[in-house]
Amino acid sequence: MTVFHPADSTQEAAIAEAIGAVRQKGFAAALWGLCRSLARPDNLIVLAYRDAGPPVVLVQRPGHPQVFQRLEATYLAGAYRLDPFFALHLNRAGDGAYRLRDIAPDAFRRSRYFVDYFGGTTLVDEIVFVVPLAEGLSLSLCLGRDATSGRAFGVADMAACVRFSPVVSALARAEWQGLDRGTGPLEDTPALLIHAARQQGIALSPRQATVGLMILRGHSTPSIALSLGVSPQTVKVFRKQLYARCRISSQAELFSLMLPLLKG
Numbered sequence: 001m002t003v004f005h006p007a008d009s010t011q012e013a014a015i016a017e018a019i020g021a022v023r024q025k026g027f028a029a030a031l032w033g034l035c036r037s038l039a040r041p042d043n044l045i046v047l048a049y050r051d052a053g054p055p056v057v058l059v060q061r062p063g064h065p066q067v068f069q070r071l072e073a074t075y076l077a078g079a080y081r082l083d084p085f086f087a088l089h090l091n092r093a094g095d096g097a098y099r100l101r102d103i104a105p106d107a108f109r110r111s112r113y114f115v116d117y118f119g120g121t122t123l124v125d126e127i128v129f130v131v132p133l134a135e136g137l138s139l140s141l142c143l144g145r146d147a148t149s150g151r152a153f154g155v156a157d158m159a160a161c162v163r164f165s166p167v168v169s170a171l172a173r174a175e176w177q178g179l180d181r182g183t184g185p186l187e188d189t190p191a192l193l194i195h196a197a198r199q200q201g202i203a204l205s206p207r208q209a210t211v212g213l214m215i216l217r218g219h220s221t222p223s224i225a226l227s228l229g230v231s232p233q234t235v236k237v238f239r240k241q242l243y244a245r246c247r248i249s250s251q252a253e254l255f256s257l258m259l260p261l262l263k264g
Helices: 006-021 027-039 070-073 085-089 113-116 155-175 190-200 207-219 221-229 232-246 250-261
Strands: 043-050 057-059 097-101 125-134 137-145
Touching: 006 027, 006 155, 006 232, 027 043, 027 137, 027 155, 027 190, 043 085, 057 221, 057 250, 085 125, 085 137, 097 155, 113 125, 113 207, 113 250, 125 155, 190 250, 207 221, 207 232, 207 250
Parallel strands: none
Antiparallel strands: 043 057, 043 137, 097 125, 125 137
C-alpha cells in the first residue's frame, strides 16, 4: 500500500512550476521554490565551475546579509580554489546531492579558510547538487543554512535532496545547457601558486606547494600523507620546509600569505 505524504504534493507542485519556468524569466524563483520544498534552505547560489577561470554566478538568493558579502572580493577572486565544492568539480564528481560535512577534508573546520572566510558567512551547513554539463564544466546548486535559521540540515532534508536529485539535474541541464565552458586546460593550482610565489621572491617546490594547498583546504597531516602516499613524518618535513621558505610559523600566516597569491 502506498503511503501519501503531504510533503509529496508540495514537492510535485514545485517541480511542475520549475518545469514550466525553464528558459523563462521566472526560473530562478521557481528553482528557489523547489529547493525550499525539499530542504528549507536559508539561501541558494548556483555556480558554474570551469576548468579555466573563476566560477560564474548564475543564481543568487541570499539569506543572512553576511552570506555573500565577500563573495566577489574573496571567493570568486581566488578563495574558491580552497573550497570542497570546487574540489568536486576538479575530481569530476557525478550527478548527485552532496553534504558539505560528508565531502570536506577531515580538518576543514579547523582550517584558516573555514575560520577566516567560511565562518564569516554565518553558514552552518550546505547541501550541493552537482550537475556536470560538459567536459570541463559543471554546475553546483548550493543550498545553505545560515544564521537566519541557525540550524543544520536534518536527515529528512538530505534524504529529500538525494531522492529528487535526478529531477534537479534534469531541470538544471534544460535551463543551462549550452553554457559557455570557457577556454583552457584543467588548472594546475600548485603550479599557479609556485609561479605567483616566485614573483614575491619565494621559491616553492611542487611538493611544498601541494602540501601548502592541502593544509589550507583543511587536510590533517594523516590525510595529506594518505593522499600523497608518504608517511606523516614526511609530511611534517615538507610543512617545515614550506614554512621556512615562506618565513612563517603558523597556518594563519600561511593563509594570509597564500590567499593573495591564489587571487592572482
